[in-house]
Amino acid sequence: MTLRPDVLAAILGMALATYLCRAGGYALLRATRPPPFVEAMLRHMPGCIFVAFLAPTLAGTGPTGWVAAAVVLATQAAFRRLAVSIAVGVAALWLLQGGA
DSSP states (O other), rough: OOHHHHHHHHHHHHHHHHHHHHHHHHHHHSSSSSOOHHHHHHHHHHHHHHHHHHHHHHHOOOOOOHHHHHHHHHHHHHHOOOHHHHHHHHHHHHHTTTOO
């Protein structure tokens, strides 16, 4: 495997752009106090983004995906541990799809 300079430059450029976007947001929110509606939006946004990514995939998986999603919700309600819920959901989907 060889290291191509153009690929390395693209990866480093994307990493820098991502860092600057995140750091810029943190710096902006530390320097100013956003209005209450912006604070409320930011508080609820991660869940909304997660659902926006998840919903199309879940809609296309059929009954096995819905059962695995229900297992994730039940696990999260019982244990309140995101990593455990994700692991149990992946295992449930794997088992429901035949295990191999």
